Amino acid sequence: MARSGRRPGATDTRAAILTAAQAEFAAKGYDRATIRGIAAGAKVDPALVHHYFGTKEDLFAASIDLPIRPSELADTVMAEGVESAGRNITTIFFTTWENPVTRAPLLAMLRGAFDTRHGADVLREFFGTAMLGRVAGLIPGPEAEIRVALAVSHLIGVAVLRYVLGFPSLSDVPVARLIDEMSPKIQSYFA
Amino acid sequence: MARSGRRPGATDTRAAILTAAQAEFAAKGYDRATIRGIAAGAKVDPALVHHYFGTKEDLFAASIDLPIRPSELADTVMAEGVESAGRNITTIFFTTWENPVTRAPLLAMLRGAFDTRHGADVLREFFGTAMLGRVAGLIPGPEAEIRVALAVSHLIGVAVLRYVLGFPSLSDVPVARLIDEMSPKIQSYFA
DNA sequence: AGATTAATTCAACGCTTGTAGAACTCAACA
């Protein structure tokens, strides 16, 4: 079974490995995800993973290449003025998390933030630069940065409970309900 | 150095091990914390850890024995009526997290929730039973449980960012400020 | 057709980990 040497036919194994890696990192976090497990998920020898992506940390970095452009994000959030920013950011947040394709790298990043320095840095950079830096400059009032950071903390808290830990009272609720409930509170941080 | 056999003098090594374990689990999470590292922290042989606490997961379970009685907590939060519940719960939350002694097991639990099934269960049980079950019954309005869960998610989000990840915009702010800012939003979930 | 390069697997090394059991040393009590 599975002869050695190059496989016949076309090949996009690299993408298969990356997908398997995202799934594994998202499901188990950085530490518990193993290169051997990822290789098995891609139906490939472990050495091939290393051949394409180098070290495990390199592979992780490639796995959390986020499906979001921070600069666009800030613009979209503020597009309809400050008074709609709360609902906008909440809606975009949940839309991205509910889509399985975009959820995988986000989950990998969020879980990885607890395991590896790099994961924490990416999360800091992403939310720090994207949200705080850009959005905070556009909302009124003093010490906008703290208030935006608190809004972000609410969003992340819900992501942790709903998507990582499967907290029942939050996992069972339809997203629309969460958006309706949370938007006003997020908005109140922006006022 | 460190001859074999029993040490002279009185002995409360068990407590030393537990403290070292809490510190290590709090700092690194379940996976990255090693029994050897914990033993070193307690200036003790790794086998002794196993002798006192059994398997690593048993030790972890002992390490997250929380310094809070859920039943008392709910009562304290609601003691002055619903209209003070938001500020009360926020204050208690931060007070507990700011005290290094009570912070260690909380951190261990929070980090462990991502690594081990048991950690997630404890967190679910703790916040689920303590907060949702008890508090939700005491606040007015429909679907109180969802709203309490959202309030909890905000608190946990801030704990993750401030105490686990060291998110600068939240770590550098004095607690009083956070309490002032967050209490109204938490309260608005209870109204 | 031959040579070169890319894709893939094989086999193995070195390390760290959790855990187990035997051995040693002191304290407590008869």
Added chain:
DNA sequence: TGTTGAGTTCTACAAGCGTTGAATTAATCT
């Protein structure tokens, strides 16, 4: 004082990990 038992360390095993270099097969280029 002698014996038992608890405290403590030593040594070791078995498993899993990330990683490496060489070998094998297929595609591609001349």
